[in-house]
Amino acid sequence: MGSIMYAKIDLSRVKTYPLSERRNLVKVDDFITPESPPPPYTNPELEEVATRIVEARKFNRPVIVMIGAHVIKCGLSLLLIDLMKRGFITHIATNGAGSIHDFEIALIGETSEDVATSIEDGSFGMAEETGAMMNEAIQEGVKDGLGYGEAVGRMIAEDNRFKFKEYSIFYTGYKLRIPVTVHVAIGTDIIHQHPKCNFGAIGWATGEDFKIYVNSVSQLEGGVFLNIGSAVIGPEVFLKALSIVRNLGYKVEKFTTANFDLIDLGDYRKPISQDHPHYYYRPRKNIVNRPTSLGGRGYHISGNHKETIPNLYHMIIRLMPRSPHLPPYERNLLKASKDEKQLIDLQTQNVKAADAVKNLVSLYPSLKGVITDLIRSYRVITLSLEGGGTLFLCGNGGSFSDALHITAELIKSFKKKRPVTEAFRRKVCKLPQGEKVASCLEGGLRCITLGTNNSVSSAVLNDFSLPNMNYAQELYVLSRPGDVFLGISTSGNAENVYYAALTAKAKGLTVILLTGKEGGRISEVADIVIRVPETDTRRIQELHVPIYHCLCEMLEAYFFS
Structure with missing residues (x-):
């Protein structure tokens, strides 16, 4: 039964426009390729993180990567995709915006509208194809018991309208059977504005993804967790997942975490009081320090993603063993x-x-x-x-x-x-x-x-x-x-x-x-x-x-x- 106390807006009246009419700020031509040399960047701790990633995969321990949407908008998808194919990344998680940018890149090879201009006339986020197709993918996926990420990956893989699949993290995850999970807050994403949005379906799909994500975290002992550019969803979802697995009796104590962001935290392991602004920066507490208190090691890598991630990628490639580490479960499913x-x-x-x-x-x-x-x-x-x-x-x-x-x-x-x-x-x-x-x-x-x-x-x-x-x-x-x-x-x-x-x-x-x-x-x-x-x-x-x-x-x- 709906609310009889409060007035509600009717989303079915929302007006959309063709995606082809939108001017986009990010294009696949601007993406950084694995062959591109990394820009100058020096941080000894980045080398430590790369070494821990390679060591973790050497012993078949997981590497989970949580990304904010800006990672895709910075053109870094191909580097993550290559690490997925080489067996170094075993799980990618993102927020709703990350799924939208990846989806549009796969569909038209472009993404990211001019928000400052489009918010003025109410056209922000109103591209028809993005809202209609993503909601369709999620709703059809729910019927088949799929989580949000797998449902989106399936549409990209099976629909011939997507001409830039090879640039998609979701497509790669779907083809390689590597989980790509989406962690949504209702009302934060442009597809929630579309008349075809079914909030029940989105809630269920992201709930399934959370359970998949928690399962990956349950195996994190000896592994690595990276949080790249997610200041709220990433640290909050990770902390809850870690609490659940420890509550259920999984041993997840000695593992590595690393947070990548522009902000310089100084001595980020040093205790600080509540009157310091950095105290309220979630990744400092919920990625770097609290989760690793039982014997793990947390890092904060400060810098522009376009500098830190290419350098991390090339360090991993330089350190990597000769054989990839695709888990047996994924190998069986491919056949x-x-x-x-x-x-x-x-x-x-x-x-x-x-x-x-x-x-x-x-x-x-x-x-x-x-x-x-x-x-x-x-x-x-x-x-x-x-x-x-x-x-x-x-x-x-x-x-x-x-x-x-x-x-x-x-x-x-x-x-x-x-x-x-x-x-x-x-x-x-x-x-x-x-x-x-x-x-x-x-x-x-x-x-x-x-x-x-x-x-x-x-x-x-x-x-x-x-x-x-x-x-x-x-x-x-x-x-x-x-x-x-x-x-x-x-x-x-x-x-x-x-x-x-x-x-x-x-x-x-x-x-x-x-x-x-x-x-x-x-x-x-x-x-x-x-x-x-x-x-x-x-x-x-x-x-x-x-x-x-x-x-x-x-x-x-x-x-x-």
Whole structure:
């Protein structure tokens, strides 16, 4: 429910203009290449940082690099990309602005508008393609369970409109399977101004990236963390991630940090009082000193990024061993098929869910082709249910029975016990016979089979001029944007399921179709289509059962492990 107390602006009325009409200040022609000689710069501590990076990778320890957007605007992307390809950088993190500049560079080879001029007439940040395409990439990625960075990298990799992919950090990360994560503050980025912005999708996507980032930080013992030009997001996100991993029992004590910025901190390891301006400079505390207090070593490298980073790059190249250090996980994924990649990724996230898929394919080899869409469906449904959404189902005849069957498996225990939450137990046990109630109730997932209310169905049949609108009417009233609709139709042409799918699409639901080989007209509007490789109705229905049993098992493993 929206706020009824405060007035809100309507972002759908925002006016945009073609990106081609914008004058840009940064172009790929100005980028610094690996072959470019470094400018003069002397700092013995920079050599120490370079040595620690090379040593860390020699022993397969991670090197995480957090960058502000200015690093890209300074034309340093190609140096970072080369270090990624050589195996020296194992994770890149950035803020929302960093993702936007990288995206525009990949798309048109230019970025960075004249803010001082464009803010005066309200055109700042209103380029249509940047806002529309990035929001599309994020929203489509969320449907597939991807974080922000991977979703953007995938669009750049797969969309032919991007003519400058080789200059993109996100594209390189996606191709090499090196995490590129984006850490967003809502309202700070120009794509948040666009009419197509979905803040829920952005929040979920950057949340997934944070969990990926925390996982990288959990392995930082003996590694290196660099913060280049991020004065707020970088140090704050790093400090929280470090606290989480230590809370979870990971040993992350002896590692190296280095902060790169223009500001000269003097003796940056010396304690200072709160009346000193440098006390409030976050990287000094949250990158250099606090995180390394258990035996690590922090550095502050002062200077222009165009001087410090090229010199760091060339020091690393000079010191590097002969063989790169691409981790085995990335090497395996580079060789894997699309379905295998989905399964490998799922394995890293939820072993029991991945085992359910493996068991399905083992028992029914003909269903190997449904792996990708089954996993996509699982991710979309978990995302919706986590956010308080509902799964709506419908079908006809045997498919109607299947819809009811799925609902039954999700509303109560399927393969394992699902005790009620402890908070609910405490509340109900205070009431008469509450302990008996608590001992019987089980955890479940929000799902509704359409068409079970005969009164509604008969009223719609009697009153509507268009037949077969009963499912659509229920869905229109009960559903909310972010919910999921699962239609079951062996032919893919059931009229009432089709109308419900159209309604779901218009209301902002993700539409999943469970069908046969042909898919029918419902497949044309569905976001995800799980196709059984059969054309005979009986055989299709027989194979639908193990598929949705697998899906139920996966969901149970996710929510009730």
